[in-house]
Amino acid sequence: MHGGRWQTSTVLPRVDKTEHSQAVMTPAPYRIIRRRRETPDTWSLRVEPYDRTVPVRFRPGQFSMLYVFGVGEVPISISGDPARNDYLDFTVRSVGMTTAAICNLRNGKTVGVRGPFGSTWPIEESKGEDIVVIAGGLGLAPVRPILFYTLADRSDYGSMSLLYGARNPEDFLYPKALEGWRGRFDMDVHVTVDHADRNWRSNVGVVTRLIPMANFDPEHTSVFVCGPEIMMRFTVDDLLGIGVSEEKIFISLERNMRCGVGLCGHCQMGPEFICKDGPVFPLSRVKRWFGKREV
C-alpha cells in the first residue's frame, strides 16, 4: 500500500463498519425547508430529516448523495455549519437532469439523502497553523464548513485567509456570509473575478493573484483548495512555489459517482476511489494522478 496514506480516522472516529452494512444504498427522506437562489443557475437548499429526533451529523469536506424521486441521484458537498445537527445545507448547480430536478424542488418537497460520505478537511490537525482557504466558483460550497468550524474556535488557529475567485461579481456564492467574513478583523478575505465592468471596485484576474495578498507563514500553514481542476492545478503550483509543503495542501476532487461508497467503480483516479478515499486528499497522496490527462 502507499506510504503516508492520509487517514481520516485520525480526525474523528469513523462510523463503525457494521453500521454501513445495512441499507447503504437506500436513502433517508429529508424535507426541503429553505431554498435560495445563489446565481442564475445555482440554488442553496436546506433539508431536514422527516424524523427530527435523529441528529444530522457531517464533517467538513463530506458529501451526500441526493436522490430525486424517479429521476436520479447525484453527489453534492455539504456546505453548511457542521455544528448544526438539525439540518443539512447543499448548494447545487443545475447542470444536468438530476441537478435541475433538485433545483426545482419547492419547500416541503422531499429529497432522498444518503451519507454523509467521504474524507474530511483536516481542520482538527491544523490547529495552531495558519489557515488559507482558496476557492473558485462553486468550490466555495465544500470549503464553507471549514469557515464555520474554524471561526467557532478562532483562537485555536493562526492567521486565517479566504481567497475566492468567481466568474463575475454576480456569481459569488453566499454574498451575505462573505460580507460577514470580510467585516471580521481576525480574518483576511480577498475576492477576484474573471470578468467585470467598472462598477466592480475590487480585483479582476485569476485567483492565484490573491495568494501574495494573504498574510501567512508558508511553513506553518494548511491550505484547503477547492474549485475546477485547472484552477486547483495552477493554485497548487503557486503554493508549492512559495514553500507550502505538499502534505499541507489539501484539494477536493470531483469524479462521476454512482454509489458514493466505493462499490460502483466510477470515481476512480489511479488507486483512489474519490468517493471513499476522498474527496479531500493531501496533494502528496494524489500528485502522481492529479492533472494527468484522462486518468
Place this chain on the structure above:
Amino acid sequence: MTETKSLRPILEEHPLFRGLKSEYLDLLTDCAANVRFDQDAYLFHAGDEANDFFLIRHGMVAVEAEDIKGPIVVETLGPGDILGWSWVIPPYNRKFATRAVQLTRAISVDALCLRQKCEADPKFGYKMIELFSKNIKERLYNAWWQMADIYGPPAR
C-alpha cells in the same frame, strides 16, 4: 537627486528586481520618480505614447479595454505588480487604458531614459528584457486561464 536616491531601496525590494546587480539598480534609479494617482484618475489611455512604466506600491489599478457598452476591466494590478510593457517594444504605443480604482502610489520609470541606458549597455538591456519577459509570461498564462471561463456553465 535626493528624491530619486531614496527610491533605490524600493526598487531593490520589488519582486521583479530582487537580486539585480547594484550597478543596474543605479541605472534604474536614475530614471525613477515617485507618483500618485487619485481614485479614478487615469495613468494612461489606449493610444498614448508609452513613455514610462510603473511599479505599484499601494492601491489598485484597473487595466481597461474600451467597449461600446463601456470599459471592460481586463485585470487589476496591486502592490508589488508592474504596469506597462509597451515601452519595451516599438512603436511604444499603449494598447489599454489604466485607471486607479483607488488612491494609488507608484514609482514611474522614464522609458526614454531607460531605453537610452539599455542601448548604451546591451547587457543591461538584455537583463531588462529578461525580467519583463518573465512578467509578461506569467501574465499571459493567467490571461489564458482567465479566458477559459472555468467557472462558467459546463459546455453541453
Place this chain on the structure above:
Amino acid sequence: MRAIQEQNAFIMEARELNRLIETLAEKGYETIGPTVQQGAILYGHVGSAGDLPAGWSDQQGPGTYRVSENGDSSFFGYVVGPNSGKSFLHPSRETLMQASRKGDLLEFVDDPAPPERYALIGLRPCDVKAIEIQDRVLLEGLYVDRKYKERRDLLFIVTVNCAKPGGTCFCTSMGSGPAADSGYDLALTELNDDRGHRFLVEVGSDSGSELVAALTTKQATAADIDSAGRQADDAAEAISKSIDTTGLREQLYDSLDSPYWEKIGARCLACTNCTMVCPTCFCTNVQDVSDLAGNSAERIQIWDSCFNAEFSGLHGGSVRQSIHSRYRQWMTHKLASWEDQFDTLGCVGCGRCITWCPVGIDITEEANTIRKRAGQLAGTVEDAP
C-alpha cells in the same frame, strides 16, 4: 507437485455426481453448473448430471470461441465459458431499493427480495479465485454490498480443477490455477483413465464435509492422489500465455504516458465485452425507473464498464474521452491499482477478455509490451518491420 492431504481426499464414482447435485438441491440450494446453451458453455440451472456438458469441449483463442462434441465421457472437458460466478453473486441487474410517494411524502425501502441460495458446481479454480477477489471489493472494505453479502453467506462452491487449459489461459501467472488451493467447499478432480471414470474429492469446509458424508465415497489412494497431482502439473505445463507480474505495478504506473496505449486504443472498439465476461470486474451503474402513475419508483443496479464514454462523465464531458485512456484505465486497474486498493491483482488469468475480444486484444501481450517499453515516453511508435 501439488500437496493433497490424503485424509481430506476421497474418491467418488462418476455416476455419484448426480447424487451430489440432487443432494445440494434437497438441501435447498439452487444448483448452478455448466450447460450447453446458445453455442457456448454457460453456467445455468442444472437439475441433474445429465444437464452437464459431458462430451463437449471448447476451443479458444484471441477473438475466437467454439464448442464441439468430442465423444469423450468427461463431464468437464471444456475450459471456461463467457459467464462466471459473478453472474449469480453480483448479477447484471439488481433492484437496490424502492421508493413510493404519497403527496409530498416519500418512503424508501431496501429491496425486500430474499437472497438466492446458490450452489455453484463446476466453477474453475480461476473463477473461485475471482470470487475471493470480489469478496475483497464488495465485502471487505469500509462499505459492504448488502445483496452480494447475503448471497455469499449462503453460497456453496464445488470447484473442478482443470485438466487441459484453453488457448487463452494464463492462471499460472496469477496464482489462481490450474488447481484450487482454497475458497471452495468441495474441489473435484475429474479422473477418466484406465482405472475408470471417477472424481477425486477434496474437502474445503464443514459444509463440504457434510455433503461428502451424504455421498458414497471411499478414501483416496496414493495412486489417485498421484494422478490428480500429475494432471494439475500437466495442465500448468500446457499453459502458453504468461504475464510477468514482478514489479509490474510500478512499471505500468511509469508508463501512463506511453504512446503505446494509443496503439492499443486504435484497435479497441470499446465494446465492453472484456469487462462483461471478466469474473472480477465489479463496476455498476444505476437506473431509475418509475411507474406510469408516478407513485412508485425503483433504483436498479446494472453492470457498467469503464469502456463506456459516460462511465467517467462529469457535467460538460467525460474524463476519459479517448478509447486508449479507457483501455489504460482497465488494464492498469486490473494489474496495478487493484493491488493498491485491495492487496491483490484484479486478474485471475481466465483468458475470457482475450477470447471474447472481437479484435483479439490480448492483455498478456499488451502488458508485456508496455513493460518492455517502460520509460519510453515520447516520439512515434514504429511497428517492427
